[in-house]
Amino acid sequence: MATAQFTPNQQRILELLQEQSQALSAQAIYLRLKQLRQGVGLATVYRALETLKKSGVIQARLLPSGEAVYSGLPYDRHHLTCLRCNCSIPLGDCPVQDLEHHLHQAHKFQVYYHTLEFFGLCQNCQDPA
Numbered sequence: 001m002a003t004a005q006f007t008p009n010q011q012r013i014l015e016l017l018q019e020q021s022q023a024l025s026a027q028a029i030y031l032r033l034k035q036l037r038q039g040v041g042l043a044t045v046y047r048a049l050e051t052l053k054k055s056g057v058i059q060a061r062l063l064p065s066g067e068a069v070y071s072g073l074p075y076d077r078h079h080l081t082c083l084r085c086n087c088s089i090p091l092g093d094c095p096v097q098d099l100e101h102h103l104h105q106a107h108k109f110q111v112y113y114h115t116l117e118f119f120g121l122c123q124n125c126q127d128p129a
């Protein structure tokens with residue numbers, strides 16, 4: 001992944017997000033950098049996140065509360081998530097790679113990443129028929 005075009009602050013935030021397993025809000029990123037004594041103003045954090053997002057190297061997600069959280073790009077890995085026991089079964093292959101290719105062809109759209117999740121009941125949790 002080419003990251004040379006980013007400023008040191010953007011680079012720092014990108015690396016921070018890539019190290020996290022959880023998505024972070026701008027506020028949380030700001031506090032984390034402060035803890036690391038790499039203090040960056042909150043406005044700078046917001047600006048950097050905007051740039052990183054537009055470059056397709058991080059993803060943003062809106063929480064039901066309206067707060068945006070940011071994370072490094074997901075591995076192209078999808079799961080079946082059981083709503084009852086919360087187990088998650090990883091899928092071996094990405095089922096939509098052909099689709100991504102097709103979208104690129106049809107719309108001249110450069111896809112950076114996608115999200116895809118399946119929810120339902122695992123075998124153990126299904127009521128016996």
Ligand SMILES: [Zn+2]
Pocket residue numbers: 082083084085086087121122123124125
């Ligand atoms: Zn289950």
Ligand SMILES: [Zn+2]
Pocket residue numbers: 076077078094095096097114116
């Ligand atoms: Zn995929």
